[in-house]
Amino acid sequence: MADKKVQQTLVLIKPDGLVKSLTGDILSALSNPKRKIMGAKIVRVTRELAEEHYQHLKDEDFFDELIKYILGEYHTKRVLALVYEGENAIKEIRKIAGATHPEEAHPETIRGKYGRIHSKTNVFENVVHASADEKDAEREIKLWFRPDELVHTIFPTESKETTKTELFWK
Ligand code: DAT
Ligand code: MG
Secondary structure: OOOOOEEEEEEEEOHHHHHOOOHHHHHHHHOEOOEEEEEEEEEOOOHHHHHHHOHHHOOOOOHHHHHHHHHOOOOOOOEEEEEEEEEOHHHHHHHHHOOOOOOOOOOOOHHHHHOEEOOOOOOEEOOEEEOOOHHHHHHHHHHHOOHHHOOOOOOOOOOOOOOOOOOOOO
């Protein structure tokens, strides 16, 4: 069927979602036997990662506040990053997440249920991120995850020798 395509997509449970203990509800809402989690990790977001992730918004008035929000300065300095794979996963997960503006999001969506607009910063605290299209999904998955952090990936990989010092358990 031409309209059914296996896709991978990036989901972030943002710092407000974590601090409000919404992780279980969000994972349940995204759960579907046909959709698999390919990778998951808790991340302390760096400014560099935050600015790269939201590079398309860098000229917006709210950019600095958006970066502070995703860095966790208003909630907790953690984000839960997930990669989902499934047929039409990008569109389906965007639908479950809901509209960007929390007041426009359908009340049965994650953003509609739990999102708010911060009254001082005007940033949409909308609890989750979900990749918008295939181009964004590929860029975002590659930004947040290394290939070996995913069970498997649909994107090509290559091996490179490095001299990096890595951390091991003592
Ligand atoms: P989405 O997250 O639905 O893909 P986006 O990429 O346009 O939306 O924006 C990224 C985030 O920035 C969004 O989740 C919340 C915040 N944001 C977007 N537009 C905003 C606005 N006009 N005022 C405040 N925050 C906004
Ligand atoms: Mg977006």
